[in-house]
Amino acid sequence: MLSSLPDALALLLTTEAILTLVLGTALGIVLGALPGIGSTVAVAMVLPFTLSMGQAPAIILLLAVYAGSVYGGSISAILINTPGTPQSAATCLDGFPMAQRGEAGLALGWATIASVVGGLVSAVVLLLAAPQLAAIALNFGPIETFALILLGLTCIVSVSSESMVKGLMAGVIGIFLSMVGADPVVGEPRFTFGQWQLISGFNLLAVVIGVFALSEVFIRAGQTRTQVSELAAFKGVVLPSWQAWRGRLRGLAKAVAIGNVIGVLPGTGAATAAFISYAEGKRGSPRGENFGKGEPDGLIASEGANNAVTGGALVPTMALGIPGDAITAVMLATLTLHGITPGFRLMEDNPTLVASIFAGFFIINLLLLPLGMLLARVAAPILRMREAFMMTGVVLLCAVGVYFVRGNPFDLMVMGFAGVLGFVLRRQGVPIAPLVIGMVLGPMLELTLRQGLILTKGDFLAFYTGSPIALGLAVLTLIALSIPIVRGALARNTRAG
């Protein structure tokens, strides 16, 4: 991998790549700053426009929007006490109090540095860990891959914090949606009901945009109208002095470590990392009693962790083809659309492409500093945009984006259907991320199961008796499924006691 870095850097030093890096990061920061958009919607909206790009620029653009939006959420969190992204919710706790006492610029300075450091370290982790993990996965055949995907699907349990049953059901619905169309083994149409447009199945991108972006707009349309938020006085980002960092570097290191570890675990995300890091930061900081009153340590804890997740979440995605969270599930879909099969073969067959993606991710996190300082001033007045304008613009852009995928009018109808489905499910407390994860992993799950059954002549038990790796992964799957049940039972016992 490291030997491919010179070629990778050559790929990145083209006009297209540089523009992609800068504009993508800038776009991500602005979109992330807009409450209601969020990282997932931002990535989903940009996704269609990457289809006309080369493989590396397409992935780098999505990474830039992803990393930029995670940081961008801190801008609205600090200036208007409304997180632009869920992972910036913890940033509100100390960021807005600082802004209220006239230190908005300084609060953004703390957030910016912590985000940049968190992102850079996660880029290094990605560069070092992903190839190692992929090398292990070279020993995987269809049976082991099936067991691995089952383990990956347990991340559905993790993202379904409110109801495991509903989360699993959403995942199953997603897997079913992926089965509509031609059977992958014998080619026979399934669940098309005579509609020729369904022979190629539901367009994944149309479904992703529908369930995430469109359903969000529908949800907002059904909520009480919010007033335009009061903006804290803000004259520009002010970077903290070196002396101010004394006694805080350990907290930053801890936050970044928490973010990286949590990022690698499938199913967890930046929001989880931010809150765990905030709680740990409050516990371990000598200024812990000031948390929630405008303490920079709180900003460092949340922003360092949430940006550190970005690279870690890409490790299982790039190395194993298992998404770490909903956003990496969308990225996995992008890789597939570009003809890139993530997993063990990717590192071996495309080392330069992979190295360019990793190097690009490193550069993106470096760009967060100058672009963050520049764009925070630009984004600030945009935060006062009325929700009506923002949401209507989202729908128009979604229609444009989905149409560009294949120029197929049917995809627009799929987007509309997915939006309605997402709205209905979300109203009933059914999480949406598992649906996308199921739709992304479903085809490979079916293919590897059927290939494995062909190899074992129809004996499913032989999957686990004949493969120690598959058996080990099955045990991990059962443990991962049991943890929420055990945790729930313990919580009930504690309440009863």
Added chain:
Amino acid sequence: MSRLANEQILTQLLLLLVGVALLLVTFQHQSGGLPVALSPVFFPRIILCLWIVLASVALFQDIARPSKSPPIGLLLSALAYIIATVIYVNLVTRLGFGLSSIPFAAVALWIFGLRNPLVIGAYALIVPAALVVLFNHISKMPLPTSPLTYLF
């Protein structure tokens, strides 16, 4: 409250019935003597059985312990927006992006509470026009045009 609980129960019941219906569809398939692993309905049946089991469990959970549904609130607004969007996505390729986006944007802004006709009109005209100019004429990534003219 009972009305809110019924919304959840009805939705879960609908999901359960859809799962059952889809499973029944798989039994219309003729296997033709194919081995199990090669049958196109093998995996769908597994998934649909899981669907039915999970939907049943969720339904019983909702009946036994109805959780707080989101308030009805502006549900009618949401439904109106959904209808407007469904009509819009059907008309985009028939009337062209520009012609279909203008009324949609106006309706969407009105549903979101805007009432100033000047603001609504300006947004509904300017934003779709800007997108048409950007994509059709500058970046040459054409959006659907109307039957009247290639310009929009």
